[in-house]
Amino acid sequence: MILALTKGYLCPTQPFNGKVHSVFRRSVNIKTDLKETPWVSLLDDTLPATPTAYQCDFRSLQDLTTMVNVGDTVFMRGEIIRLKPPSRLAINTVVATNWQQAPPLPFINKKRVWHNILIAERIFAEYISEKEKQPFISISEYIQYLGLNTPRCIYSLPEQLVENIGRGKGLTPSGDDFLLGVLAVLSYVREAHPDAATTYQRFQIQVPRDISKTTDISAHYLTLALSQHFSKPVQWLVYYLFTATDRLTIETAITTNLLIGSSSGADTIAGIVYCINKLLLS
Template identity: 40%
Template sequence: MIFAIEKGNQCPEWAFDGQIHSVFDKAINIITNDASIPWVSLLDYTLPNTPCGYRVALSMQPGFRQLKVGERVYFRGGILRFPSNPLCNIETRSAKFWKNPPLILRYEKEQLIINSKISEVGLIKYINIKLPKITIKNKSDYLSYLHLTFDKGFLHSPSRVVDNIGKGDGLTPSGDDFICGILAVLHQANKLDNQFSQVLNELTKAIQTRWHQTTDVSRHYLAQALDGDFSQPVQWLVYSLFHSSSDIDVDKALNDVLEIGSSSGADIISGILYGVEELLF
């Protein structure tokens, strides 16, 4: 029996049946038969927390690499069971829920601008190290490099950014990660001032018409983002942008997001910074 270390706030507490969707060195994705929680992930403890993820020492358990796509999985009594390899069964009841940031009740626009500039500088520095053959001066340069749509006037035509769905390579294309970043800011802004409800509704409807244009994995994360659920590092970065008066705290939150995936973290941050500028500046 293997014990999960942490779990997300959307991890199911009730029984379900499912099958393995995909297996990676540090992650296993499971499709469930429960429409309310259609997706569960097992994540190595070195990866960031997600709303429907259990953090487990996957890299220390060679048995997980023997699991195959399509194999049956079932969840009973708090234990995630793999009939093909019982040594991989996971006890989830002792796992702690990962820590969410405090609620943001108000923010200072001047501090938000300062924190956004700090974050953009950090993002551009990271990108230029990672992509030494090109020169990126600001987030707009990076979005252009990704061939993403990011016109000014998002509030007047929010559905335009949906043209980015499916753009880019990988399990979560850059365009989808960019949109998730925008949604992270939009949900936070709407909590502070519900004048953004109409924008959120319009964007939600537009995204739902484009599900077929992206991957299963990315569709799952977009669906969570539409509900206001994001990975722990993304939530803490948004919190730091709105709340922190410490450059160190902002830099740490930024670097935690940059560690997500090969380029997903940078793409999400570009969406967050775009969203902050369009919604609140």
């Protein structure tokens, strides 16, 4: 039996039945029969924690794709998740602890935010320049490189950003990850910034109309974002960009996100920094 080390704050504790939606070397996504939590993930503890995922100690298992198949039956009873057949893999979630969410934003210090964004852009540009083997001096250049649509004023035409849904390759296309970063900022500052709350509400109306253009996995994360739920690395990066008082904290948070997926972390950071710039610093 495999131990779940942490669990997202939206993970179910009640029994459920389900099927394996997708399986990768270090993760399994499950479609459940629960209305409140229709999607649950089992992730290796080296992958980023999400609101609907159990992080597990998969070190004893070399490759989950050799053990689990799409369509396999899954059920949870007594907080034990079992997959059968043929794997008979069992996940004990009883002792899993909730990962710590980022605290609310106390207030907005524009000078501090501006300083932190400059640090973030330098770290980001250096990383992307090396990765893509071409020079980038700003996140704006990277957004252009991705070919994403962005309005000059995020308040006037936020719906233009929704056009990016499904744009790009991968399980979570670049346009979706970018939009997720935008939503993370709007959600986080909505209490302290009335225009952010209004803009966020407009996304809550428009995104569901276009969400069928993307993958099931990406649609799941966008749906969570529309209800103000984000992964642990994204939450804490947004928090630190508004509150950190030292470079090391920013650098650590940026690096943690950059290491997510092939480009998902970078694309999400681009959305976060773009939104903060348009919201507060333009």
